[in-house]
Amino acid sequence: MAGKGGATSSTYAPSPTTQKTKSLIFGNNDVDWVRSDGREFHQCRPAFFKTGAVNCASGSAYAEFGNTKVIVSVFGPRESKKAMMYSDIGRLNCDVSYTTFATPVRGQGLDHKEFSSMLHKALEGAIILDTFPKTTVDVFALVLESGGSDFPVIISCASLALADAGIMMYDLVASVSVSCLGKNLVIDPVLEEESYQDGSLMLTCMPSRYEVTQLTITGEWSTPKLNEGMQICLDACAKLAEIMRACLKGTNSTLEES
Amino acid sequence: MKLIISEMVGLSIGEKHFIQGGIAQDIRSDGRKRLTPRPINVKTGVISQANGSARVRMGATDVIASVKAELGRPTALQPDKGKVFINVDCSPTAAPMFEGRGGEELSAELSVALRHCLLGGKSGSGLSSLLAIVSQWNVFESNCRVKIWVPLFVSGAGIELSSLVVVEGKICWDLYIDGLVVSSDGNLLDALGAAIKAALSNTGIPRVNVAAGASGDEQPEVDVSDEEFLQFDTSKVPVIVTLTKVGKHYIVDATSEEESQMSSAVSISVNRQGHICGLTKRGGAGLDPSIILDMVSVAKTVSEQLINTLDSQIAAAEAGEDES
Numbered sequence: 001m002a003g004k005g006g007a008t009s010s011t012y013a014p015s016p017t018t019q020k021t022k023s024l025i026f027g028n029n030d031v032d033w034v035r036s037d038g039r040e041f042h043q044c045r046p047a048f049f050k051t052g053a054v055n056c057a058s059g060s061a062y063a064e065f066g067n068t069k070v071i072v073s074v075f076g077p078r079e080s081k082k083a084m085m086y087s088d089i090g091r092l093n094c095d096v097s098y099t100t101f102a103t104p105v106r107g108q109g110l111d112h113k114e115f116s117s118m119l120h121k122a123l124e125g126a127i128i129l130d131t132f133p134k135t136t137v138d139v140f141a142l143v144l145e146s147g148g149s150d151f152p153v154i155i156s157c158a159s160l161a162l163a164d165a166g167i168m169m170y171d172l173v174a175s176v177s178v179s180c181l182g183k184n185l186v187i188d189p190v191l192e193e194e195s196y197q198d199g200s201l202m203l204t205c206m207p208s209r210y211e212v213t214q215l216t217i218t219g220e221w222s223t224p225k226l227n228e229g230m231q232i233c234l235d236a237c238a239k240l241a242e243i244m245r246a247c248l249k250g251t252n253s254t255l256e257e258s
Numbered sequence: 259m260k261l262i263i264s265e266m267v268g269l270s271i272g273e274k275h276f277i278q279g280g281i282a283q284d285i286r287s288d289g290r291k292r293l294t295p296r297p298i299n300v301k302t303g304v305i306s307q308a309n310g311s312a313r314v315r316m317g318a319t320d321v322i323a324s325v326k327a328e329l330g331r332p333t334a335l336q337p338d339k340g341k342v343f344i345n346v347d348c349s350p351t352a353a354p355m356f357e358g359r360g361g362e363e364l365s366a367e368l369s370v371a372l373r374h375c376l377l378g379g380k381s382g383s384g385l386s387s388l389l390a391i392v393s394q395w396n397v398f399e400s401n402c403r404v405k406i407w408v409p410l411f412v413s414g415a416g417i418e419l420s421s422l423v424v425v426e427g428k429i430c431w432d433l434y435i436d437g438l439v440v441s442s443d444g445n446l447l448d449a450l451g452a453a454i455k456a457a458l459s460n461t462g463i464p465r466v467n468v469a470a471g472a473s474g475d476e477q478p479e480v481d482v483s484d485e486e487f488l489q490f491d492t493s494k495v496p497v498i499v500t501l502t503k504v505g506k507h508y509i510v511d512a513t514s515e516e517e518s519q520m521s522s523a524v525s526i527s528v529n530r531q532g533h534i535c536g537l538t539k540r541g542g543a544g545l546d547p548s549i550i551l552d553m554v555s556v557a558k559t560v561s562e563q564l565i566n567t568l569d570s571q572i573a574a575a576e577a578g579e580d581e582s
């Protein structure tokens with residue numbers, strides 16, 4: 001599947017201003033090092049989104065970023081289980097699973113049990129839970145193929161599926177990660193880059209509100225580097241949200257476009 | 259689950275206002291200022307069967323960490339590195355909500371968080387040492403809160419995983435780090451982080467003598483000494499500082515009452531050099547990026563004091579243990 005609007009509309013690499021500072025970084029370090037897919041350090045993979053991928057769900061979305069392929073279905077709002085206590089705000093139930101063939105080694109995806117609760121945390125701040133009291137919305141994500149940066153793709157795709165299901169949200173949620181490889185920050189890392197990373201930063205935000213809903217950092221980061229990483233991610237998130245918005249608008253007018 | 263927990267704290271509207279108002283005026287219900295942590299009490303060597311152990315108390319929060327070392331085989335992917343496993347257990351004896359699945363959920367979240375803090379990225383590769391992982395857990399999360407984590411071990415810091423190797427590709431030490439929540443009054447993650455740091459500094463790994471002559475695929479014979487022990491240098495192990503945002507302000511070392519009022523919390527792991535080793539946010543409310551950066555710098559200041567207090571407490575605990 002190719003991006004609908006060609007390369008221009010579907011890439012969300014951070015703005016040229018940030019790229020300028022990046023080129024400095026290249027200069028100082030191993031310049032000969034090339035990313036396996038030929039991208040620049042601050043260039044994202046082309047993003048492709050499609051809503052309405054699953055017919056029987058209230059809303060669904062399919063996302064493809066390079067080799068990372070994710071499908072998210074949203075069901076509900078449905079009545080909360082009887083055993084649960086009364087709640088005057090809605091509940092969100094998230095589940096992330098991997099197909100057995102998603103990873104290079106079969107069944108490796110089982111290591112990602114924490115993703116379900118992390119997805120919940122990333123999304124709950126963006127959803128207006130007051131709009132569906134006493135009920136539950138289910139968000140089921142399935143990683144069809146793991147090609148790196150899986151979790152950011154899951155989050156972005158899930159927020160698109162929620163929007164497709166007509167669940168009220170403050171803003172779309174976009175997520176981007178950067179890996180720290182040596183002295184370089186590499187955006188939207190592929191699987192191979194993730195396995196060699198010294199540290200990683202994943203930022204989830206609501207770009208229109210300029211609010212960070214989730215931030216996860218591993219590895220050792222100095223403050224300037226942290227600033228840089230966050231700025232790159234915020235910038236890329238804003239652009240990613242544009243692509244997601246375009247996808248939503250596209251389905252409203254013509255199915256062809258999506 | 260979260261709802262149940264916040265309801266279990268059982269605060270009236272008046273109490274909630276009292277807590278929020280106190281935080282706004284920089285004097286909390288227990289008399290602390292916003293950035294004043296509770297006194298920490300560290301006791302090491304509490305479990306004699308373990309290679310190292312520590313008990314950390316902060317107010318009514320009480321946790322135990324133990325470190326056990328066993329000989330194992332390194333993985334094929336990383337023949338020059340030892341393995342570290344971290345697990346946290348929340349027993350229902352600490353709080354009724356830990357019973358059954360409630361405890362499981364919390365245990366899993368804490369374990370993941372600490373694993374991130376201690377073992378490096380998800381992939382666990384590419385790091386010469388343990389990485390601090392910042393992750394998040396839901397316990398006592400009422401509405402939303404941001405946890406800033408300072409990851410525990412960062413690249414180039416923490417325990418050198420390569421120091422756990424006995425014979426490359428054949429024998430290494432497997433470290434099993436277990437945390438137990440004995441009593442919970444908020445800020446579990448910070449307490450567990452401190453307990454693990456203390457337990458690691460209390461840990462002695464037996465010296466191993468490898469019998470010469472083994473070659474090829476044979477598993478070499480080893481002789482584990484019961485007299486000589488190696489110690490870890492834990493000065494680089496980061497500490498975790500959680501900043502809980504209540505209203506417009508954020509506080510350190512929140513009690514469970516305060517945690518029930520949070521809008522978000524950020525846990526930051528910081529090492530002695532002041533580098534961020536991990537960070538995680540929890541709670542639904544979004545945060546402005548500039549606030550997060552502000553929290554990071556506050557966490558650095560707070561972590562400095564925390565590391566110093568912890569180091570002196572650990573030293574005192576070790577000295578006390580030697581005497582007895």
